[in-house]
Amino acid sequence: YRRLPKRGFTNIFRRHHVELSTGRLQTAIDAKKIDAKSQITGEALVEAGVLRRLKDGVRLLVKGDLKTKVDIVVAGASKGAVAAVEAAGGKVTMLAPPKVEDEDKKTKKTKKAKAADTDAGTEDDKTEDA
Incomplete structure (x- = not known):
């Protein structure tokens, strides 16, 4: 069913953003769909x-x-988009991506557990020799 082979790596955790152009935003403002005086969010769009x-x-x-x-x-916004909004006198606020704390905690625990296991292993070796 696949005529061409799949090439490369497909990241399943990739973020899928909806693209909004500055021209489309201006068209919506001109059509009075959006109030430019209030803060514009994704939900409002x-x-x-x-x-x-x-x-x-x-x-x-x-x-x-x-x-x-x-x-x-x-x-997210491109550098040119931020420059265009600021040139018009506006402001772009970018939301911070959600932090993944679970993986950081897991790696710290596994490092500590590995260190404890290696320490316990060396103590067992010493007791067997004596």
């Missing part, structure tokens, strides 16, 4: 019908002009 669903967040990209001052909260 979905409610306004600009985006269909959020997935793992919104990524702001440059395509088209942005003339209106906006305060937008996104999961």
